[in-house]
Amino acid sequence: MQWKAKVEVTLKKAVLDPQGAAVEKSLQALGYDGVSQVRVGKYIELNLEADDRKEAAARVEDMSRRLLSNPVIEDYSYVLQEAGL
Amino acid sequence: MQWKAKVEVTLKKAVLDPQGAAVEKSLQALGYDGVSQVRVGKYIELNLEADDRKEAAARVEDMSRRLLSNPVIEDYSYVLQEAGL
Numbered sequence A, B: 001m002q003w004k005a006k007v008e009v010t011l012k013k014a015v016l017d018p019q020g021a022a023v024e025k026s027l028q029a030l031g032y033d034g035v036s037q038v039r040v041g042k043y044i045e046l047n048l049e050a051d052d053r054k055e056a057a058a059r060v061e062d063m064s065r066r067l068l069s070n071p072v073i074e075d076y077s078y079v080l081q082e083a084g085l
Helices: A018-029 A053-068 B018-029 B053-068
Strands: A002-011 A035-049 A074-082 B002-011 B035-049 B074-082
Touching: A002 A053, A002 B002, A002 B035, A018 A035, A018 B035, A018 B053, A035 A053, A035 B002, A035 B018, A053 A074, A053 B018, B002 B053, B018 B035, B035 B053, B053 B074
Parallel strands: none
Antiparallel strands: A002 A035, A002 A074, A035 B035, B002 B035, B002 B074
């Protein structure tokens, strides 16, 4: 069975995010007042083979921890859906 | 009223994604078979002031088009929620 995973990787709250700060400044320079707490992270989409949702989730969890994120400074979250839906 | 926007920016389907290809190869090298169609994009979180959902959506749309994405090669999508929820 094919699954589609969408993984969001963000810096932990306590970690400084200079890229987010730069985007925030640029938005304000463009005239968007009232924009705050900008954080920039990664977004990863992938398809994978797994027999059921539980196995798919376990594999995505594993991939996120081992390769897609750096667990020391980043958090991740994901959603899973059957591919083709 | 404070809103939280979560914006996902991805390369358009027709645009080559070398970073995604590299991640896919790395995952396969780590033993994750059956992984395919890996695409890497950006994920941006921000808070903004707006009177209602319609105004908030219009501003996020505008920011996504002008700064957060490059509409020539990238697509974006976002979700909006009231901050604090």
